[in-house]
Amino acid sequence: MNLDKAIEKVLVSADEINEICKRLGKQITEDYKDSDNLILLGLLNGCIPFMSDLMRYVDLPVQLEFMDVSSYKGGISSSGDIKILMDINTSVVDRDILICEDIVDTGKTLNVVAKLLLHRGAKSVEVVTLLDKPEGRVIPFEPKYIGVTIPKYFVVGYGLDFNELYRNLPYVGVLKEHYYMKDEE
Ligand code: IMP
Numbered sequence: 154m155n156l157d158k159a160i161e162k163v164l165v166s167a168d169e170i171n172e173i174c175k176r177l178g179k180q181i182t183e184d185y186k187d188s189d190n191l192i193l194l195g196l197l198n199g200c201i202p203f204m205s206d207l208m209r210y211v212d213l214p215v216q217l218e219f220m221d222v223s224s225y226k227g228g229i230s231s232s233g234d235i236k237i238l239m240d241i242n243t244s245v246v247d248r249d250i251l252i253c254e255d256i257v258d259t260g261k262t263l264n265v266v267a268k269l270l271l272h273r274g275a276k277s278v279e280v281v282t283l284l285d286k287p288e289g290r291v292i293p294f295e296p297k298y299i300g301v302t303i304p305k306y307f308v309v310g311y312g313l314d315f316n317e318l319y320r321n322l323p324y325v326g327v328l329k330e331h332y333y334m335k336d337e338e
Contacts, residue, residue, distance in 0.1 A: 178210020260294030
C-alpha cells in the first residue's frame with residue numbers, strides 16, 4: 154500500500170522540516186558555543202529522522218546518545234506510564250544535555266526524563282522538539298526549542314508512528330480517521 158493513501162492532509166512538509174532544522178540548528182550552535190561537553194540525547198524511535206537532520210546544522214562538537222522511553226503502547230492516547238526500555242550509555246554528570254524529541258504532548262515523558270537526568274548530576278537539561286502540541290499538556294512543560302506548534306491532531310510521519318508504522322514518511326501528516334478508529338473500539 155502507498156503510505157500517502159493513509160494521510161488526510163500534510164501538516165508539515167519536507168521543505169518546511171528542512172527549514173526548521175536549519176533554524177533550530179543555527180540557534181543551538183549559537184546558544185551552546187561555549188559548551189565543550191554537549192550531549193544530544195535522542196528519545197527512540199521517534200527522534201531518528203529529526204535528530205539526523207538537525208545535527209547536520211549543529212556546528213559544534215557534540216556527543217550523540219539515545220534512550221528508549223515508552224509512553225504510548227500503540228493507539229493514539231497516552232497511557233501515562235513511563236518506562237525506561239533502554240538507558241543512556243554514558244555518565245551525565247556535569248554534562249549539558251539537549252534532549253531531542255519528535256513531539257511534546259502531555260509533557261509526561263519529558264518531565265520524567267529531564268528530572269532523572271538532573272537528579273543524576275547533569276549540568277543542564279533542555280529540550281528540542283520538532284512539534285509541540287500545547288493543548289495536550291497535562292504537566293506544565295516548556296521545551297526550549299520548538300520547530301512548530303500544532304493543534305491537538307494525531308499526527309504521523311517523520312519519526313511519528315501509529316502502532317509503529319508511518320515513521321518513514323518524509324513529512325508530518327494527519328492520519329485518516331478510519332486507520333485508527335478500529336483500534337479505539
Ligand atoms: P507525552 O509524554 O505525552 O508528551 O508524549 C510524547 C510522546 O508521545 C512522543 O514522543 C510520541 O511518541 C507520542 N505522541 C504524542 N502525540 C503523538 C502524535 O500525534 N502522533 C504520534 N505519537 C505521538
